[in-house]
Amino acid sequence: MSNIRHALNTKREDDFSAWYQEVISAADMAEDSGVRGCMVIKPWGYGIWERIQRLMDDRIKAAGVQNCYFPIFIPLANFEREAEHVEGFAKEMAVVTHHRLISDGKGGLMPDPEAKLEEPLVVRPTSETIIGDAMARWVQSWRDLPLLTNQWANVVRWEMRTRMFLRTSEFLWQEGHTAHENREQALEETHRALEMYRACAEEDMALPVIAGEKPENERFPGAVETWSIEAMMQDGKALQAGTSHYLGTNFAHAAGIKYQDREGTEQFCHTTSWGVSTRMIGGVIMTHGDDDGLRVPPRISPQQIVILPMLREKPEDEELLAYCEEVRASLAAQSACGEPIRVLLDKRPGKAAGKRWDWVRKGAPIIVEVGPRDMEGGKVAVLRRDRLWNSENGKPDFAFTPRDEFSSQAAAMLEEIQQGMFEQARERRDANITRGVGSLDEIAAFYDGSTKYPGWIEVQWSKPTGDALDKVVEKLKAHKLTFRNVPRDAEPADGTCIFTGEPAVERILVAKAY
Amino acid sequence: MSNIRHALNTKREDDFSAWYQEVISAADMAEDSGVRGCMVIKPWGYGIWERIQRLMDDRIKAAGVQNCYFPIFIPLANFEREAEHVEGFAKEMAVVTHHRLISDGKGGLMPDPEAKLEEPLVVRPTSETIIGDAMARWVQSWRDLPLLTNQWANVVRWEMRTRMFLRTSEFLWQEGHTAHENREQALEETHRALEMYRACAEEDMALPVIAGEKPENERFPGAVETWSIEAMMQDGKALQAGTSHYLGTNFAHAAGIKYQDREGTEQFCHTTSWGVSTRMIGGVIMTHGDDDGLRVPPRISPQQIVILPMLREKPEDEELLAYCEEVRASLAAQSACGEPIRVLLDKRPGKAAGKRWDWVRKGAPIIVEVGPRDMEGGKVAVLRRDRLWNSENGKPDFAFTPRDEFSSQAAAMLEEIQQGMFEQARERRDANITRGVGSLDEIAAFYDGSTKYPGWIEVQWSKPTGDALDKVVEKLKAHKLTFRNVPRDAEPADGTCIFTGEPAVERILVAKAY
Structure with missing residues (x-):
């Protein structure tokens, strides 16, 4: 039998980024579309997405969340009324300004100046504000709560640098949006979604992940708490593979999502949102691929x-x-x-x-x-x-x-392969989390390039906020490092913050990231 | 037990259009979103769509067609190079001209003049041209054919008058796109898709339909042949519930979809496209609803x-x-x-x-x-x-x-209910197709308002083309009538064309339509 070792030209250890692109091409998963920042997802790549969708959707439905569909276009006014949200989000977005094309008189076409929209429309980058409008119509009383909705949709974020599956201007995702009576119930839902993502990543995609809370500087704009699952790629970088946000009453105030409580008093709802996207597929490639190409975990493989x-x-x-x-x-x-x-x-x-x-x-x-x-x-x-x-x-x-x-x-x-792929990835991940690094200088030394794929560092910190946090973030940024999350299941802190010297209150992961 | 007869305020016989809107609201299927021409599809409506999707997707996959995903944005140039297509389509469309929002200095936002796109992008109204680009990359040899692709996606057509499910600016659909070696194989695929739509409409949605070819004036822009399935609503109007197009080599010429044939000669592919949309749900409502609300056929009911x-x-x-x-x-x-x-x-x-x-x-x-x-x-x-x-x-x-x-x-x-709903709709449909109408005047008299919901007329015609056809179409239009299709399974013609007086060559359906 034929014996061509290494079906790819590039090995992971030589050039991980080139290897990633080659796997996508060699496995015939996706390609550039010629339209700026958008890819074509080909049958094998889309088939994997369909499997992820099916398994995730089963979990979503089992939790009593109902699928809906909301408009792709969001009026400017929706972004304007939520200032913090605008600051964080309303920048690079696709803006629709005209509703008609006409001949430009030179054999080509152009937007018809007569058909300019009175109010431009934004192609949704995420749907909190438009779903908030619907929630405000749907919720009157505590009897209407919790309101648990989800949509499978395309969204657009105008990205300057794109990379297939990981960062594209248009991508596919699901976004869950829920409204609750109070903080406790909304936080419970935030954690239910996070746990669903962990289970789907680990059980279906064989991606070991660490679930935890994002630090303040990494929060979703408008969120009170942002939680994530983080997966380690074979080059040691982190991939944020899913997020779950507790939004407090911020979006409820902006959209007017109010209800009469059991005592007849009007209250603002506490809302959540949570999403995973086609980015997951990038995580599957960079976790399970080898020098012969992709390896798809059986549960999400279009053909087993x-x-x-x-x-x-x-x-x-x-x-x-x-x-x-x-x-x-x-x-x-x-x-x-x-x-x-x-x-x-x-x-x-x-x-x-x-x-x-x-x-x-x-x-x-x-x-x-x-x-x-x-x-x-x-x-x-x-x-x-x-x-x-x-x-x-x-x-x-x-x-x-x-x-x-x-x-x-x-x-x-097949079950053994599924389990084995997970175990292999988990062992590699665990072997590449370093603890006991005592200072920012030591962190810098750790990532000085002497180890090609150095992995993550878990440190103890005092959870600084505001300017104090910004200073630390800036220093990490100088080494292309970011805070990933505070692992939900980490050991309690028992030492000193390596950034501030104050008593540590928790442990946090530091890594290069996609 | 409670005995409230007629759960709705409006009866079908009093105001079919108001009844339709009331069913959608009473069954909690969808609502206006507040965004021009776009609706929110609520859980019960979306659940029906998920059922239709699942059953249709099974049929699509069983035919060896593979799902892909293509960009939502289409560059202007794609529309420009296919003149006939531009004429018919490139008019009312959402045009993206900017990729950034900035503060307008008055507390609001506006498109950033510095971030104007060099070439505006159109939000896809249909994807022949962008998928054509991909086909041109993917097809080199006869060995690559047939190329059978499908995508489930949202599309946008800027509609001036909208009606939920039936005509909205954004809607959800599937669009199949295939490339073949020759006319015969492409026509075979056109008919396979048409037959799949007939089976899905009749067996899954209990919608009796008539499959047939659209006359020249009703063809999809750029198509050589357009086939449709037509369903009769309870007000006697027709609903085009799905279309399947043989596109000849028109789109292949525009996009350069070429292959080397078995003799090594370069040939243009023959392509097809076919689609059904959330419009189907409007057809389900208007076929099966009664004065107590909606009735969902068991196979597509989210809960049975x-x-x-x-x-x-x-x-x-x-x-x-x-x-x-x-x-x-x-x-x-x-x-x-x-x-x-x-x-x-x-x-x-x-x-x-x-x-x-x-x-x-x-x-x-x-x-x-x-x-x-x-x-x-x-x-x-x-x-x-x-x-x-x-x-x-x-x-x-x-x-x-x-x-x-x-x-x-x-x-x-459940099976009996499914079958019974289909039979009931078919009997009503068959009872409301009138034959033997002998002239345009008789047609006009038939639709003069004396019968509230008069149904369809099947006439014999000589299949006029060009100006001769346009004249007939104009006359029908004066009575708000249109040609629906030439039924695939109709009796052969044996008389005279009621429009031209020439020998008839086939039978064609005339009706008011959605």
């Missing part, structure tokens, strides 16, 4: 098992295809990770070995090759994407297995 | 059975809820129409009779009420939304049924 018949464009092919179809059907009739196994019989013309590398690059969890001799012996050749190479002979590590035996093992194998 | 316990806010409620939960679980464990039954135990506070009317207005197919006496007798009270009223006593027609008996009948009952 791909069967490749060794076709020879001869009459015998028919019998081989029938055999493969039997294998396919017997696998498709089974469940793994709680759903029917997704199995594809790839009948495209071309050599099996060539197609194999397509699927290795795409990261299908299990590849099954079947040649005439396998068929005669009632066998299949099974290749696991997570154990691609035989360490002794350096060849693809096929296991020649009786078809019935493979069929009875396949579900367990 | 709703259980209402008669709670009294007393300790006995607990036992009643446990009984209802058992009923719920036994139903949820079963399948109807090929999927697990979707059943909701509505535990909200409030009287069962009050909540009953909420669900009648929403159109849940089966409502089950359970009081303490029903529980004692091991029974449930079953109300079918399609047979709400007892014709003898004028009361809601509850069937008091042993719970096990109901449980064993529920799946069959």
